[in-house]
Amino acid sequence: xxxxxxxxxxxxxxxxxxxxxxxxxxxxxxxxxxxxxxxxxxxxxxxxxxxxxxxxxxxxxxxxxxxxxxxxxxxxxxxxxxxxxxxxxxxxxxxxxxxxxxxxxxxxxxxxxxxxxxxxxxxxxxxxxxxxxxxxxxxxxxxxxxxxxxxxxxxxxxxxxxxxxxxxxxxxxxxxxxxxxxxxxxxxxxxxxxxxxxxxxxxxxxxxxxxxxxxxxxxxxxxxxxxxxxxxxxxxxxxxxxxxxxxxxxxxxxxxxxxxxxxxxxxxxxxxxxxxxxxxxxxxxxxxxxxxxxxxxxxxxxxxxxxxxxxxxxxxxxxxxxxxxxxxxxxxxxxxxxxxxxxxxxxxxxxxxxxxxxxxxxxxxxxxxxxxxx
Amino acid sequence: xxxxxxxxxxxxxxxxxxxxxxxxxxxxxxxxxxxxxxxxxxxxxxxxxxxxxxxxxxxxxxxxxxxxxxxxxxxxxxxxxxxxxxxxxxxxxxxxxxxxxxxxxxxxxxxxxxxxxxxxxxxxxxxxxxxxxxxxxxxxxxxxxxxxxxxxxxxxxxxxxxxxxxxxxxxxxxxxxxxxxxxxxxxxxxxxxxxxxxxxxxxxxxxxxxxxxxxxxxxxxxxxxxxxxxxxxxxxxxxxxxxxxxxxxxxxxxxxxxxxxxxxxxxxxxxxxxxxxxxxxxxxxxxxxxxxxxxxxxxxxxxxxxxxxxxxxxxxxxxxxxxxxxxxxxxxxxxxxxxxxxxxxxxxxxxxxxxxxxxxxxxxxxxxxxxxxxxxxxx
Numbered sequence: 090x091x092x093x094x095x096x097x098x099x100x101x102x103x104x105x106x107x108x109x110x111x112x113x114x115x116x117x118x119x120x121x122x123x124x125x126x127x128x129x130x131x132x133x134x135x136x137x138x139x140x141x142x143x144x145x146x147x148x149x150x151x152x153x154x155x156x157x158x159x160x161x162x163x164x165x166x167x168x169x170x171x172x173x174x175x176x177x178x179x180x181x182x183x184x185x186x187x188x189x190x191x192x193x194x195x196x197x198x199x200x201x202x203x204x205x206x207x208x209x210x211x212x213x214x215x216x217x218x219x220x221x222x223x224x225x226x227x228x229x230x231x232x233x234x235x236x237x238x239x240x241x242x243x244x245x246x247x248x249x250x251x252x253x254x255x256x257x258x259x260x261x262x263x264x265x266x267x268x269x270x271x272x273x274x275x276x277x278x279x280x281x282x283x284x285x286x287x288x289x290x291x292x293x294x295x296x297x298x299x300x301x302x303x304x305x306x307x308x309x310x311x312x313x314x315x316x317x318x319x320x321x322x323x324x325x326x327x328x329x330x331x332x333x334x335x336x337x338x339x340x341x342x343x344x345x346x347x348x349x350x351x352x353x354x355x356x357x358x359x360x361x362x363x364x365x366x367x368x369x370x371x372x373x374x375x376x377x378x379x380x381x382x383x384x385x386x387x388x389x390x391x392x393x394x395x396x397x398x399x400x401x402x403x404x405x406x407x408x409x410x411x412x413x414x415x416x417x418x419x420x421x422x423x424x425x426x427x428x429x430x431x432x433x434x435x436x437x438x439x440x441x442x443x444x445x446x447x448x449x450x451x452x453x454x455x456x457x458x459x460x461x462x463x
Numbered sequence: 464x465x466x467x468x469x470x471x472x473x474x475x476x477x478x479x480x481x482x483x484x485x486x487x488x489x490x491x492x493x494x495x496x497x498x499x500x501x502x503x504x505x506x507x508x509x510x511x512x513x514x515x516x517x518x519x520x521x522x523x524x525x526x527x528x529x530x531x532x533x534x535x536x537x538x539x540x541x542x543x544x545x546x547x548x549x550x551x552x553x554x555x556x557x558x559x560x561x562x563x564x565x566x567x568x569x570x571x572x573x574x575x576x577x578x579x580x581x582x583x584x585x586x587x588x589x590x591x592x593x594x595x596x597x598x599x600x601x602x603x604x605x606x607x608x609x610x611x612x613x614x615x616x617x618x619x620x621x622x623x624x625x626x627x628x629x630x631x632x633x634x635x636x637x638x639x640x641x642x643x644x645x646x647x648x649x650x651x652x653x654x655x656x657x658x659x660x661x662x663x664x665x666x667x668x669x670x671x672x673x674x675x676x677x678x679x680x681x682x683x684x685x686x687x688x689x690x691x692x693x694x695x696x697x698x699x700x701x702x703x704x705x706x707x708x709x710x711x712x713x714x715x716x717x718x719x720x721x722x723x724x725x726x727x728x729x730x731x732x733x734x735x736x737x738x739x740x741x742x743x744x745x746x747x748x749x750x751x752x753x754x755x756x757x758x759x760x761x762x763x764x765x766x767x768x769x770x771x772x773x774x775x776x777x778x779x780x781x782x783x784x785x786x787x788x789x790x791x792x793x794x795x796x797x798x799x800x801x802x803x804x805x806x807x808x809x810x811x812x813x814x815x816x817x818x819x820x821x822x823x824x825x826x827x828x829x830x831x832x833x834x835x836x837x838x839x840x841x842x
Contacts, residue, residue, distance in 0.1 A: 242803070243803060283809065285813065285817070350594075351595075351596060351597050351598040351601070352597070352598045352601075359830075361830060361833075409795070413791075413795075413820075416820055417823055417824070417828075417829070417830075420596055420597070420824050420828060421591070421596060421620075421621050421821075421824055421825065423824075424667050424668055424669070424820060424821045424824060425665055425666065425667055425668070426666040426667060426668055427665075427666065431668035431820075434668070434820070435668070435817075438795075438798060438805075438816075441799075442798065442799065442802065442803060442805055443803070446799050446802060447799065448741060448743050448744060448799065451743070452741070
């Protein structure tokens with residue numbers, strides 16, 4: 090197994106790094122976080138670079154690139170905490186629509202995604218409320234159409250997205266169906282969820298939202314199966330984003346410890362601080378390997394549910410550990426908002442918990458090893 | 464066997480402050496967090512209610528109450544939906560004012576203590592500088608004697624109560640004295656003294672209600688009689704009072720851990736439909752509860768030892784680093800248990816999780832605590 094990126098991917102990585110060095114700064118992040126968390130100008134620029142069409146077939150205006158290729162971009166985004174719906178649109182939206190949607194939807198949306206003209210978001214969590222005996226988002230047949238009622242939580246970038254792929258449930262006991270819903274449809278409203286992530290999340294409300302049967306992705310009742318097929322990509326992309334952030338945090342910390350002096354010597358001269366950095370480097374290395382093992386298998390089409398779960402469980406914990414350690418190494422300055430480190434600390438915690446935390450994914454690993462919970 | 468001798472009076476006082484917090488503080492905390500300061504009116508209110516400087520003698524307008532009152536105030540305010548509701552006032556009550564009470568002249572005590580008790584005076588202690596954090600001996604702010612005055616020159620950073628303060632207890636060095644451990648003296652500087660400027664409020668990633676600021680001194684002339692204690696004894700005074708400071712810091716951390724655990728247990732028990740209960744989560748909660756129980760037992764023992772005036776440098780240092788790390792651990796696991804609901808900022812634990820990040824850094828970093836212990840253990 091060779092996890093090294095090839096020559097082309099190296100060029101790609103360098104150009105992504107150069108792009109962010111030129112176009113992105115934490116001052117911009119501070120502005121964006123105040124204003125709603127998204128820069129359409131930068132989104133257009135990354136569209137021009139071709140990043141949005143990586144997982145889209147050439148036939149539909151994309152680049153037919155591999156999953157490893159998109160990981161290069163995600164890692165650079167994670168490195169600089171660039172907030173945008175890249176995961177939702179270029180990974181999740183592009184994957185689901187490419188593989189599962191019918192041709193008319195593909196012809197309409199995939200080129201628009203690649204051009205930066207269509208932003209896709211998603212809401213898969215149908216969450217069943219046992220006491221109220223109902224799902225969060227319900228579907229009811231209404232003539233030739235369906236009516237969607239209920240709500241969806243933690244929808245990324247809903248306020249600036251054009252379409253949502255959402256899972257809704259009926260009373261048949263099936264595993265739900267996926268709908269492609271235009272976010273301009275009547276009956277939809279959203280509310281921002283205050284969170285400590287750099288990404289923006291929303292609660293979306295559906296009130297008798299009408300969707301035609303043609304907008305079902307795949308077949309009725311196949312929603313969960315489609316989501317299951319896509320989830321490994323979402324989870325691994327999230328891990329790659331964390332690896333990028335981890336890398337940058339270690340870099341910042343090593344630099345700081347070389348410069349900050351107390352008691353007439355740099356803090357980096359103290360063995361305890363050196364060991365701290367060594368622990369962080371080990372965590373980074375382990376996270377990279379476990380994540381890219383999953384990414385490579387996904388790229389090659391090799392089944393990897395256990396690898397993905399291990400990557401998410403491990404990398405999530407590692408990113409949180411490393412950012413906490415970095416904060417401690419920085420002393421009081423790390424606690425201020427003027428210094429950028431706190432953004433990494435909070436982003437690490439939110440990514441650790443999103444899409445299932447450590448406990449959830451450990452359950453998956455145990456299941457793959459043949460264990461079942463009581 | 465109870466370690467601390469809380470009387471019926473103590474318990475009544477605790478109930479009184481709990482009611483006060485529920486009625487007057489909790490409804491306002493969200494706003495204070497947004498504004499990043501506790502209004503001065505609340506300090507006066509706490510003064511009116513007898514929640515400031517409980518240990519000051521009635522001679523100076525205080526209530527002659529024992530140290531357990533300091534502890535009760537610190538514990539309860541730290542559980543008021545935000546740790547820093549506790550941090551500001553208990554820094555004033557139990558860390559700064561004791562310096563004035565112990566070391567200042569009668570004249571200074573009569574001048575300032577009554578208003579420290581009433582909340583008309585809010586105090587700050589200014590030790591840290593941009594180049595002198597852990598290395599207190601590296602302080603650069605100077606205090607030059609000039610007849611009946613002292614001229615202060617320098618700057619301080621990360622000062623608790625920095626924006627609200629009326630009176631600053633300042634550590635500055637005599638540039639003519641070479642030995643840094645003998646060069647430091649402590650002075651009281653009033654807000655409004657020409658040459659003393661408050662800098663901007665420092666925006667922190669947590670502890671928003673606590674107004675932390677930079678302070679600047681430029682040709683700031685104060686009367687020599689504003690010196691607290693003997694000239695050149697600043698370092699020793701700081702060392703003497705650090706035991707109580709680190710004890711109070713441990714109380715913040717312990718109270719935060721208890722608050723977080725209570726909220727998490729409640730959430731876990733009330734939300735069986737929302738969250739996936741599991742043995743792993745059960746065990747995590749058990750470990751948190753065990754940590755909190757052990758921490759409380761250790762801390763109460765140290766409070767009693769401190770009341771009995773025992774010198775407990777090693778144990779206090781252990782407590783400061785252990786309770787702050789334990790509280791962070793508990794808050795971190797709690798967020799994991801809240802699952803996706805954790806990263807909603809309305810989640811009661813999120814604020815504590817952000818606030819606790821600072822606890823292992825201020826009042827002496829946890830690395831410094833370990834160094835102190837290592838030295839005392841002759842390692």
